[in-house]
Amino acid sequence: MIDWRQLREIITTPDNVPIIGLILAIAFYVWYGLRQARANDRLIREVEADPGRHRKTQPYEEGWEREVQVWPYLLRIEFLAALIVTLLLLVWSLCINAPLEDPANPGQTMNPAKAPWYFVGLQELLVYFDPWFAGVALPVLILIGLMLFPYLDASPLGSGYYTLRQRRVALGAFGAGFAIWIGAILVGTFIRGPGWVWFWPGQTWDHTRAVYETTRDLPDLIGLHNGVAKALAGFVAIVLFYAGAGRLIHWLVTRSETDRRIYRATSALQYYTFQFFAITILAGVPAKIALRLLLRVKYVLVTPWFNI
Amino acid sequence: MEPDRKDPREALEELTTSFTKPKKTRLWKSVFRVKHDRRDTRSRALAVVSNVFLHLHPARINRDAVRYSYTWGMGGISFYLFLVLLFTGALLMFYYHPTKIQAYRDILYLEHDVPFGRLLRNMHRWAGHLMVITVWLHMLRVLLTGSYKKPREFNWMVGVGLLAFTLLLSFTGYLLPDDQLGFWAVTVGTNMARATPLVGHEGPLGPQMGMTALNDLRFALLGGSIVDSNALLRAYIWHCIGIPVMAAVLMSVHFWRVRKDGGISGPAPVKLEREVP
Numbered sequence: 406m407i408d409w410r411q412l413r414e415i416i417t418t419p420d421n422v423p424i425i426g427l428i429l430a431i432a433f434y435v436w437y438g439l440r441q442a443r444a445n446d447r448l449i450r451e452v453e454a455d456p457g458r459h460r461k462t463q464p465y466e467e468g469w470e471r472e473v474q475v476w477p478y479l480l481r482i483e484f485l486a487a488l489i490v491t492l493l494l495l496v497w498s499l500c501i502n503a504p505l506e507d508p509a510n511p512g513q514t515m516n517p518a519k520a521p522w523y524f525v526g527l528q529e530l531l532v533y534f535d536p537w538f539a540g541v542a543l544p545v546l547i548l549i550g551l552m553l554f555p556y557l558d559a560s561p562l563g564s565g566y567y568t569l570r571q572r573r574v575a576l577g578a579f580g581a582g583f584a585i586w587i588g589a590i591l592v593g594t595f596i597r598g599p600g601w602v603w604f605w606p607g608q609t610w611d612h613t614r615a616v617y618e619t620t621r622d623l624p625d626l627i628g629l630h631n632g633v634a635k636a637l638a639g640f641v642a643i644v645l646f647y648a649g650a651g652r653l654i655h656w657l658v659t660r661s662e663t664d665r666r667i668y669r670a671t672s673a674l675q676y677y678t679f680q681f682f683a684i685t686i687l688a689g690v691p692a693k694i695a696l697r698l699l700l701r702v703k704y705v706l707v708t709p710w711f712n713i
Numbered sequence: 714m715e716p717d718r719k720d721p722r723e724a725l726e727e728l729t730t731s732f733t734k735p736k737k738t739r740l741w742k743s744v745f746r747v748k749h750d751r752r753d754t755r756s757r758a759l760a761v762v763s764n765v766f767l768h769l770h771p772a773r774i775n776r777d778a779v780r781y782s783y784t785w786g787m788g789g790i791s792f793y794l795f796l797v798l799l800f801t802g803a804l805l806m807f808y809y810h811p812t813k814i815q816a817y818r819d820i821l822y823l824e825h826d827v828p829f830g831r832l833l834r835n836m837h838r839w840a841g842h843l844m845v846i847t848v849w850l851h852m853l854r855v856l857l858t859g860s861y862k863k864p865r866e867f868n869w870m871v872g873v874g875l876l877a878f879t880l881l882l883s884f885t886g887y888l889l890p891d892d893q894l895g896f897w898a899v900t901v902g903t904n905m906a907r908a909t910p911l912v913g914h915e916g917p918l919g920p921q922m923g924m925t926a927l928n929d930l931r932f933a934l935l936g937g938s939i940v941d942s943n944a945l946l947r948a949y950i951w952h953c954i955g956i957p958v959m960a961a962v963l964m965s966v967h968f969w970r971v972r973k974d975g976g977i978s979g980p981a982p983v984k985l986e987r988e989v990p
């Protein structure tokens with residue numbers, strides 16, 4: 406039985422409306438960008454076959470001036486954009502009120518107590534990681550990884566035009582991270598109910614429902630329960646994971662001739678830094694999520710100071 | 714001898730021409746300086762270059778760079794939303810006191826008594842959410858067009874800083890209505906701070922560094938060990954002064970660099986694989 410009321414309530418919560426907008430916008434713009442990428446890829450193939458052909462990614466005619474006046478050709482677009490955004494904002498603000506709950510009350514816990522939607526992905530990761538990792542280390546790693554991104558991409562190709570063919574690895578890496586981030590937000594917002602329990606869309610949020618799940622650590626699975634042995638086993642498991650995931654990623658990023666050329670142009674420092682971020686964020690986070698959801702594993706590495 | 718008064722007819726004519734031809738007046742000329750002639754490209758260029766708000770732009774740009782399909786306009790829209798937020802935020806500040814006694818009542822007052830108060834609050838909130846979305850889309854566009862590549866690597870870094878500030882701006886604002894929603898969201902958020910390695914009292918190696926609930930990072934953020942009046946005041950100051958100022962500085966750098974890096978990156982003609990080393 407689908408509980409439509411519950412479903413509607415979740416979707417129309419004022420602070421969730423932006424997420425619906427975000428999903429629609431991302432879907433549209435990814436389509437819009439990839440459509441141009443596909444057209445440009447076709448153009449690239451044509452130029453490869455006929456080097457004399459013009460290489461413009463935009464409509465072009467002989468004799469057109471290379472530049473245009475900012476006033477009016479750019480300013481009128483900016484003005485129009487400002488007008489449309491203002492109108493959109495006005496209509497949005499007239500139709501949907503900003504939420505205001507009861508006054509803050511430390512004695513009465515909100516359930517579920519959710520972070521604002523753009524951080525809800527990190528909150529969702531608290532299920533799978535300790536707070537020091539999900540709330541601090543991972544965001545810092547993401548920001549550093551993003552900042553380093555330009556310095557790790559050794560390919561000079563595809564600068565200033567949409568293309569898929571010439572930049573599969575860069576787009577794939579960013580796309581995977583973006584997808585994890587958005588996916589975690591969707592789960593955290595639309596799936597998690599009271600007590601951060603998993604409710605499928607359409608299920609009623611039952612405040613009395615609790616999930617008692619006995620979790621275990623990865624070394625427990627192979628019968629290791631002694632502290633030192635567990636720590637060692639966890640450490641070995643992580644080393645093996647980095648080695649294995651590293652191999653897999655290496656295979657993924659050197660599949661086509663283009664990718665191999667880019668790989669050869671990448672310095673060792675660039676490549677290992679890329680691998681570190683790719684394994685930790687793009688492979689490690691989903692792997693830990695899978696371990697938790699499929700095998701009820703809480704920690705891989707257990708030490709007296711921190712657990713992963 | 715010259716009469717020391719003007720011919721009334723002449724005086725009247727002078728007076729009317731300043732209204733019928735305002736552009737001939739000294740006042741007008743002192744403000745606008747250059748002649749604005751719609752048919753003259755030089756005067757159009759001067760209109761952009763000699764205007765403090767527009768001089769962010771060059772006078773002329775690549776004809777394809779104005780295409781919406783390339784930039785999606787998301788950087789510009791993010792900036793516009795930032796301005797909208799400054800404006801609506803400043804108006805909200807007239808009505809809001811960052812104290813436990815007043816804050817929540819001020820929101821009620823805004824919603825029920827202040828003319829257009831509810832609209833004002835709604836616009837500020839939704840513009841904030843919308844800006845998060847447009848900044849993400851802007852980043853996605855820059856990525857898809859490879860615009861972070863040489864020479865724009867550093868500007869991408871500046872952009873990541875702006876992304877962080879945009880999220881933090883939104884987050885610090887969340888607490889200000891002092892309602893359950895903000896209170897618990899910020900409680901959840903700042904609870905993570907106490908798990909920070911080294912500087913959180915529940916984080917890895919935190920206790921070994923001498924961290925307690927009364928001296929760790931979370932305490933510094935909240936001005937206390939719980940989310941209370943000090944936290945409200947701190948969130949307010951970060952939200953209204955600290956982060957906007959830092960974001961504005963980064964934006965100036967960001968826009969400056971767009972110009973210095975040779976304008977926006979494209980749409981550029983395609984390159985072939987065999988042409989690069």
Ligand code: HEM
Pocket residue numbers: 784786787788789791792795848851852855858860861865868869870871872873875876879964967971976977978979
């Ligand atoms: C408050 C946030 C931001 C504002 C207001 C902003 C504004 C702008 C504007 C107006 C442009 C001119 C071209 C365009 O509109 O696309 C631009 C370009 C650029 N932005 Fe941002 N930006 C912001 C955040 C970011 C972020 C998060 C990134 C990346 C992580 C970024 C990286 C860049 C780069 C690399 C360019 C040059 C693009 C090119 O040459 O094609 N910006 N930004």
